[in-house]
Amino acid sequence: DAGVTQSPTHLIKTRGQQVTLRCSPKSGHDTVSWYQQALGQGPQFIFQYYEEEERQRGNFPDRFSGHQFPNYSSELNVNALLLGDSALYLCASSLKGNTIYFGEGSWLTVV
Amino acid sequence: DAKTTQPPSMDCAEGRAANLPCNHSTISGNEYVYWYRQIHSQGPQYIIHGLKNNETNEMASLIITEDRKSSTLILPHATLRDTAVYYCIVRVGGHTGGFKTIFGAGTRLFVKA
Numbered sequence: 001d002a003g004v005t006q007s008p009t010h011l012i013k014t015r016g017q018q019v020t021l022r023c024s025p026k027s028g029h030d031t032v033s034w035y036q037q038a039l040g041q042g043p044q045f046i047f048q049y050y051e052e053e054e055r056q057r058g059n060f061p062d063r064f065s066g067h068q069f070p071n072y073s074s075e076l077n078v079n080a081l082l083l084g085d086s087a088l089y090l091c092a093s094s095l096k097g098n099t100i101y102f103g104e105g106s107w108l109t110v111v
Numbered sequence: 112d113a114k115t116t117q118p119p120s121m122d123c124a125e126g127r128a129a130n131l132p133c134n135h136s137t138i139s140g141n142e143y144v145y146w147y148r149q150i151h152s153q154g155p156q157y158i159i160h161g162l163k164n165n166e167t168n169e170m171a172s173l174i175i176t177e178d179r180k181s182s183t184l185i186l187p188h189a190t191l192r193d194t195a196v197y198y199c200i201v202r203v204g205g206h207t208g209g210f211k212t213i214f215g216a217g218t219r220l221f222v223k224a
């Protein structure tokens with residue numbers, strides 16, 4: 001049973017560029033959440049998708065957007081990258097409101 | 112803001128029980144207590160959760176006080192591989208309107224040989 005998978009695992013982008021991160025939820029899960037984790041800090045909630053709609057959003061600017069596809073997979077898009085966007089981006093999935101499980105994350109470095 | 116407070120760090124001797132406390136004094140009746148841990152550079156790993164009763168699984172035990180304002184995660188026989196940051200989180204169950212999972216800074220547990 002595959003867990004939550006994320007791609008790519010590492011990437012480097014230049015300031016001002018755009019990035020897309022991808023997530024496949026754990027088998028049987030229908031809800032996907034995204035988190036940003038800066039070095040030395042706890043994960044910060046970005047947003048959550050269910051039934052292809054954004055259901056909850058944390059305190060992140062509109063440069064952060066997402067999408068959920070009919071197969072429940074999800075993408076996180078970040079536009080106009082800033083140096084401060086460098087972080088580990090975590091995807092987590094759940095079956096509705098049940099326990100969430102995390103992927104291993106995508107490390108983004110903005111230079 | 113996180114709804115939980117945890118000590119920033121703790122030490123534990125290998126083979127001994129590790130008891131990690133968490134305060135959640137503003138917890139609501141429909142909020143569960145969840146524990147995760149994160150080993151360096153990996154995604155958080157689910158450990159255990161509970162509503163009001165004590166819970167035990169193959170990884171740990173969770174003790175929730177009767178007033179639900181605090182809880183303790185117990186690792187009965189800590190090993191070096193249990194060295195990690197442990198996060199205590201409270202969140203609603205159910206799914207109406209979606210839900211947020213807000214992390215605090217967690218407790219950095221050092222298990223020493």
